[in-house]
Amino acid sequence: MSRRARQAVFGTGAAVLAVLFALAAAGLPPFGGDQHPYRDRAVAAALHQATANVVASLTFDLRGLDTLGEEMILLGSVVGAVALLRPRPDEKPHADDKTSRPQQDAVALISYVFLPLTLLLGFDLLVHGHLTPGGGFQGGVVLATGLHLLYLSGGYDALRRLRPLAWYEWVEGLTTAAFALAGTANLVNFLPHGRVQQLFSAGTVPILNILVGFAVGAGAVVLLAQFLTQAITLEGEG
């Protein structure tokens, strides 16, 4: 199909979609209205389970099975990316390692200062996910991206030395398995709920939060490692 024909087809489809979307939006409740029946039930359930962060209660308690599926999607995409990005036989690591060039002092210093701060923030998001905004997914991604500040401060070699990739693969697999086990063995929030707004409250939510945090963090590290290897160390036909 030529580009012109493709754009004409798209234009027709987009116009129809726009009209249907406008009609559907006109039937939606007004923006900012006070009719949210699901919200009312979800907030009541969250308070019953002593979970201060209603979104965390929804994600890890009421919609726990959805989140299990989400975890599996994440695992599947990590495995898929690792399989797709395996170095091919004709790809060899660079002979001259131009990536270990010394970094600029200011960048290195700022990265060294921010590395522990970022890791601390990540753990804080993880541990307090049931009390304050944050949780396993955000904390895990912050931990994973924070770790890559090492690349800015010490270069790719420092990152590679301090990042034994096999460990992260194990952590990813084990925590995902633990999450699946926790999810399927006990489909209810079985731990004592405690009192709302306390650190030890919300039953299984904080445990699942921490498991997800490590799974997501390790998954993101493994994923980024594949892309980094492709972009930086491999040469060859690609």
Place this chain on the structure above:
Amino acid sequence: MNAALIAVSLLLVAAAGTAVVATNDPGRQAVSLSALGVALALLFFVLQAPDVALSQIAVGTALVPLMVLLAVRKTGK
């Protein structure tokens, strides 16, 4: 006050999204995608969704643009 803030952040998101689509070079897109991520996170904060805003900042402004940049570096040679 609230309405004005929401309207401004909505327009900001629309403008940033249009900019990302209008950028042809994928390498530059990584930057504008990051800007869209910040605009979206701002909108989510204004709409009282701090959890969603945090994950948007972590994922949308750091992780995804980084992967795009690395993919561009690999395929652009």
Place this chain on the structure above:
Amino acid sequence: MRILAYGVAGWLILAGAYGMVRSRNLVHVTVCLSVAQSGTYVLLLAIGYQWGAPAPVFSPGSPIKLPVVDSVVQSLAFTDIVVSATVTALLLALAIQIHKTHRTLDPDELQSLKG
């Protein structure tokens, strides 16, 4: 405000789709897809907003005050963002692999390669 909020959501979806149609690079397609998907976050959160209501997080030290904005759609949008990131990662990996095999990322050239 209703037209603006739902309009921006629809605009992002259509703009992203248009970007995919006119794209000449598979990485560009992937980025445009994530723009289209961000329209769904805006739509979800716009449905859940309530004027004057605080966030659905009762942080320690603050009294529990109702009503809050709709937390169900926030949880959905949250899942949406994570899934979007994993899809993007997988598509980028595919793009790298296609580039290795065919030396190009232009969809038109890839089509003519098939013969």
